[in-house]
Amino acid sequence: QKEVEQNSGPLSVPEGAIASLNCTYSDRGSQSFFWYRQYSGKSPELIMFIYSNGDKEDGRFTAQLNKASQYVSLLIRDSQPSDSATYLCAAQGAQKLVFGQGTRLTINP
Amino acid sequence: KAGVTQTPRYLIKTRGQQVTLSCSPISGHRSVSWYQQTPGQGLQFLFEYFSETQRNKGNFPGRFSGRQFSNSRSEMNVSTLELGDSALYLCASRQGLEPLHFGNGTRLTVT
Numbered sequence: 001q002k003e004v005e006q007n008s009g010p011l012s013v014p015e016g017a018i019a020s021l022n023c024t025y026s027d028r029g030s031q032s033f034f035w036y037r038q039y040s041g042k043s044p045e046l047i048m049f050i051y052s053n054g055d056k057e058d059g060r061f062t063a064q065l066n067k068a069s070q071y072v073s074l075l076i077r078d079s080q081p082s083d084s085a086t087y088l089c090a091a092q093g094a095q096k097l098v099f100g101q102g103t104r105l106t107i108n109p
Numbered sequence: 110k111a112g113v114t115q116t117p118r119y120l121i122k123t124r125g126q127q128v129t130l131s132c133s134p135i136s137g138h139r140s141v142s143w144y145q146q147t148p149g150q151g152l153q154f155l156f157e158y159f160s161e162t163q164r165n166k167g168n169f170p171g172r173f174s175g176r177q178f179s180n181s182r183s184e185m186n187v188s189t190l191e192l193g194d195s196a197l198y199l200c201a202s203r204q205g206l207e208p209l210h211f212g213n214g215t216r217l218t219v220t
Contacts, residue, residue, distance in 0.1 A: 034208050043199055043211040044152070088152065092206055096165050097142075101151035 003027060004091050006100035015109050019076040023089030023100055026070065030091040033065060033072045038086045038102065047087070048074065079107045110135055113212035115200050121218045127188040130215045134181050134202030140164075141183040142209065143175060144199040152199070158183055187217075195219045 004025045013019040025033075032051045036044035050056045050063040050072070062075040072091070076083055086102040114133040122128050134141050142165075143155040154167035158177035175185045181202075187194055195218050201209040 032206060036211075041197075043197075043214045046208045046210070049208050090209075096154075096157070097209065099152045099154075 002100070003093075003098045004089055004100040006087075006089050006103045008101055009104040010106050011103055012106045012108060013079050015079060015081060015107055017079055019079045019083065019105055019107070021074040021076075021087050021089075021103050021105065023072045023074075023091075024070055025072070025089075025091040025098070027091065027093040027098070028067075028070065030070075030093045032092040033063070034090040034092075034097075035061075035063060035072075035074045036088040036090065037083075038088060040085075044088055076105075081107045081109055083107050113200055113202050113210055115198075115212035115215050117215060118213065119216050119218075121220065122190050123220055124190055124192060126190050127186065128190060128217060130185045130187075130198055130200075130217075132183045132185070132200030132202075132212060134183070134200075135204075135210055138202035138204050138210070139181050140203045140205075141177055141181065142201045142203075143183070143185050144201065145169070145196045146199060146214075147193075147196045155185065155198075190219045192219050 034049045035047045038044040048063040050065045056063045060077045064073045088102045089100040116131045140159045142157040144152040157165040161177045177183045197214045199214045201211045203209045
């Protein structure tokens with residue numbers, strides 16, 4: 001079992017719809033979680049981070065954390081073509097930060 | 110504040126050669142991590158340095174090494190280059206357990 005798992009996609013969403021990206025983690029001791037966006041050929045950029053159970057909203061983005069289910073998600077509302085990218089989930093455990101393989105998201109105009 | 114700076118941006122080397130990549134973290138960040146990313150692959154963790162000490166290491170052969178200086182700047186070295194070492198090498202810095210901030214990367218091509 002991978003430490004942090006994401007569906008590799010591609011996930012195809014129509015413009016204006018909600019894109020839902022999911023991530024599960026195996027280390028129950030993980031305390032903080034991060035979502036990064038990476039455009040092709042570019043470096044990852046931080047979108048959101050979340051430490052507590054529940055939802056955290058920032059503009060069109062909402063991160064959701066459920067520690068009991070070891071599940072993190074990222075919702076993108078009113079998806080735009082510019083949101084097309086690979087989204088990386090990362091979990092901070094006691095010893096190290098672990099990244100998932102990323103989900104490729106395509107927003108169709 | 111200036112971001113994470115990596116040099117050079119692009120590099121072309123021949124099999125068997127060695128290469129050194131450089132990373133200057135964000136001011137005040139003492140932790141520097143290195144990642145390798147190949148086409149279609151996720152981020153592969155190489156190593157993390159904190160206060161000049163290697164704190165974590167990924168599953169890469171000994172040809173890959175790194176170090177960190179007293180000013181937190183870090184270098185990564187790959188010896189005896191192989192074709193499979195062609196990749197985007199990313200450096201990232203952080204303060205404590207706050208989010209990682211990535212540099213623009215060094216794209217290494219081995220011919």
